[in-house]
Amino acid sequence: MTMPRWFAALCLFAAGMACAAQPAPRAAGRVVSLGGSVTEIIYDLGQGGRLVADDESSLYPEAATRLPRVGYYRAVPLEGVVAQRPDLVLASENAGPPKTLERLRGLGVAVKTVSDTPTIDSLYRRIEQVAQELQVPDEGRKLAAQVRQDVAAARSAPGPSRRALVLVNRSGPLLGAGSHTAAAAVLALAGLENALDKQTGYKPVSAEGLAVLAPEMIIITDASAQASGGLEKFKAGAGVSATPAAQQGRVVAMDDLLILGLGPRVGDAIRQLKAAAR
Structure with missing residues (x-):
């Protein structure tokens, strides 16, 4: 039997009213961030007041360093996150271990992961994904556009190409940043050649290895400079002092998240690297 048109229209109207009557999802008021650039993006979106905790890689802005810490984002302790009673956990896709994130979900905590591969396009996706999860999509699109513009302006500025090496001291031997790392991506954006582009990830670099690599920067x-006893002591250290970089005055210390995080201040990182390469 064919449904009368008036009855079909009434059904559609009633269905629409039912949908309209449902309240919109409530924005998370207690957010935990896992990943330094994720935290930085939250603040740049003007949503820092919703953060109740972050992780040890969240070094910028200063306000982020005053929040309770739940451990390091790649080795998150379950209890540390649960203790903050979060409505939402915003995590880098590199956060883990996976079992901990799954257990959090099992406890009813909303855990959302965002793009975090070492590419500039991943940064733009990360900004918009974080904004979407915080229900401020317009601010996300604006921030992504601002960062794109800043990166384009920084890259267009003249600067010499140098054979560069990014080193990290994590309470052990010096580690050099190879390909497929955020540091390598930032070097490339600044027009610099990565002295370790033949290796993948972070690998130990010895004094002898530094001599062979002969980086210009x-x-x-x-x-890492602080852990090495200060920049001057690092410059005078075995292997470093004999490099063209040290002899030509191109050994520099940079904000950890600027060079390692590929975050929203990447334009600043490009400008600093180009200035240091001169």
């Missing part, structure tokens, strides 16, 4: 993170 060495970048060490601020935290």
Whole structure:
């Protein structure tokens, strides 16, 4: 039997009213971020007031360093996150271990992962994904556009090409950043050649290895320079002092997230690297 048109229209109207009556999802008021650039993006979106905790890689802005820490984002302890009673956990796709994130979901915690591969396009996706999860999509599109514009302007500025090496000291031997790392991506954006482009990821670099690589420029993170006894002591260290970088005055320390995080301040990282390469 054919349904009368008026009855079909009434059904559609009633269905629409039912959907309209459903309340919109409530924005998360207690957010935990896992990953330094994720935290930075949250603040750049003007949503830092919703953060109740972050992880040890969240070094910028300063306000982020004053929040409770739940451990390191690649080795998150379940109890540390649960103790913060979050409505939402925003995590880098590199956060883990996976079992911990699954257990959090099993406890009813909303856990959302965002793009975090070492590419500039991943950064733009990350910004918009974080904004979407925080229900501020317009702000996300604006921030992504601003970062794109800043990166384009920084890349267009003239700067010499140098054979560069990014080093990290994590309480052990010096580690050099090879290909498929955020550091390598930032070097490429600045027009610099990665002295370790033949290797993947982070690998130990010895004094002898530094001599063979003969980098024209060495970048060490601020935290790594401090762990090495300060930048001057690092410059005078075995292997480093004999490099063209040290002899030509191109050994510099940079904010950890600037060189390692590929975050929303990547334009600043490009400008600093180009200036240091001169």
